[in-house]
Amino acid sequence: DVKVTQSSRYLVKRTGEKVFLECVQDMDHENMFWYRQDPGLGLRLIYFSYDVKMKEKGDIPEGYSVSREKKERFSLILESASTNQTSMYLCASSRGLFGQPQHFGDGTRLSIL
Amino acid sequence: GQQLNQSPQSMFIQEGEDVSMNCTSSSIFNTWLWYKQDPGEGPVLLIALYKAGELTSNGRLTAQFGITRKDSFLNISASIPSDVGIYFCAGQLSSGGSNYKLTFGKGTLLTVNP
Numbered sequence: 001d002v003k004v005t006q007s008s009r010y011l012v013k014r015t016g017e018k019v020f021l022e023c024v025q026d027m028d029h030e031n032m033f034w035y036r037q038d039p040g041l042g043l044r045l046i047y048f049s050y051d052v053k054m055k056e057k058g059d060i061p062e063g064y065s066v067s068r069e070k071k072e073r074f075s076l077i078l079e080s081a082s083t084n085q086t087s088m089y090l091c092a093s094s095r096g097l098f099g100q101p102q103h104f105g106d107g108t109r110l111s112i113l
Numbered sequence: 114g115q116q117l118n119q120s121p122q123s124m125f126i127q128e129g130e131d132v133s134m135n136c137t138s139s140s141i142f143n144t145w146l147w148y149k150q151d152p153g154e155g156p157v158l159l160i161a162l163y164k165a166g167e168l169t170s171n172g173r174l175t176a177q178f179g180i181t182r183k184d185s186f187l188n189i190s191a192s193i194p195s196d197v198g199i200y201f202c203a204g205q206l207s208s209g210g211s212n213y214k215l216t217f218g219k220g221t222l223l224t225v226n227p
Contacts, residue, residue, distance in 0.1 A: 004155075031213075043201075043217045058214070090155050097213040098205065099163060101146050104155035 003027070004105035006091050012111045019078040021108050023091030032074035033092040033102060034058075034066060043090065049074055050097060081112045119202055119218030127226050132189040134200060134221045142204035145185040146215070147176050150199045159200075160187070192225050199223070 007022035025032065033048045035058075045058030049068040063085060067075040074093075078085055088109050092102040119136045126132060136145075144163055148156035160171050162178035162185060169176055173190045185202055202218040 006155075009153075040219075042219045043215075045214060048213075099144050101144075101158050101161045102203075102215060103158060104148075106155045107153070109153070 004091055004093055004103055006089075006105040006108050008108050009106060010109050010111075012113060013078075013081050014113055015082060017078075017081045017112075019081050019110070019112075021076040021078075021089055021091075021110070023074045023076070023105055024072050025074075025091075025093040025103075026072065027093065027095070027103075028071065029093035029095050029103075030071075031094045031097055031102075032068065033094075034064075034074065034076045035090045035092065036060070037088040037090055037107070046076065083112050086110060086112045117202065117204060117216050117218045119221055121221055122219070123222040123224070125224045125226065126192055128192060128194060130192050132192055132196070132223060133186065134223075135184060135186045136202035136204070136218045137184045138204055138216070139183075140206065141182040142206060142216075143182070144205040145176070145178050146203040146205075147174075147185070147187050148201045148203065150201065150220070152198070156201055189223075192223075194225050194227050197223060197225050 003026045005024045013019050034046045035043045037043050044060050046064050047066040049055045065077045088107050090107045091105045094100045094102045116139045147159045150156040160176040165182045167178040175188045177186045199220040199222050201220045203215040
């Protein structure tokens with residue numbers, strides 16, 4: 001079974017802090033994704049990576065950056081956290097980019113105070 | 114952009130009943146996925162569909178890829194309390210470029226009364 005592990009289930013940070021969310025997958029998948037999930041808005045893609053050190057902006061990249069130094073690990077960075085970034089963050093991975101399902105981690109519920 | 118309409122938004126049923134939900138797209142998709150999300154957890158893949166007309170089962174769950182490629186259906190037979198959760202559909206165009214992105218439905222919240 002595919003295992004996508006997010007480092008924290010719950011996180012509370014303060015406005016202006018730099019926040020790191022970590023994600024690790026154990027299936028040697030090429031592609032990794034970061035989404036945020038908000039009530040009424042569904043899942044929205046923040047960034048995705050198709051290889052080590054390669055990244056592409058998703059639909060809502062503003063205020064975020066990412067890092068992929070190793071194939072199995074994909075980090076989401078909130079450069080200067082703001083209250084509107086309070087959300088559920090979901091990491092996913094997939095073997096191929098097309099015609100392959102994405103497998104999700106358990107999510108990190110992030111609160112910015 | 115592509116839009117996915119998922120219905121119903123919520124369902125409240127008795128244990129043992131069958132359930133049906135569907136997703137309709139404004140665009141053609143080449144892949145349909147169905148996920149379930151329990152409260153406080155991430156979505157878990159239930160069924161993946163890759164061919165128009167395809168009917169695939171996973172235990173009590175059956176999903177179909179519509180012939181028009183613009184819709185998909187998920188049925189749950191003989192529901193049990195652990196079926197409670199939010200069910201999402203997702204579609205992918207799969208024809209290159211930025212079409213790798215999944216388009217997600219807003220979800221169907223299922224409540225099962227024991």
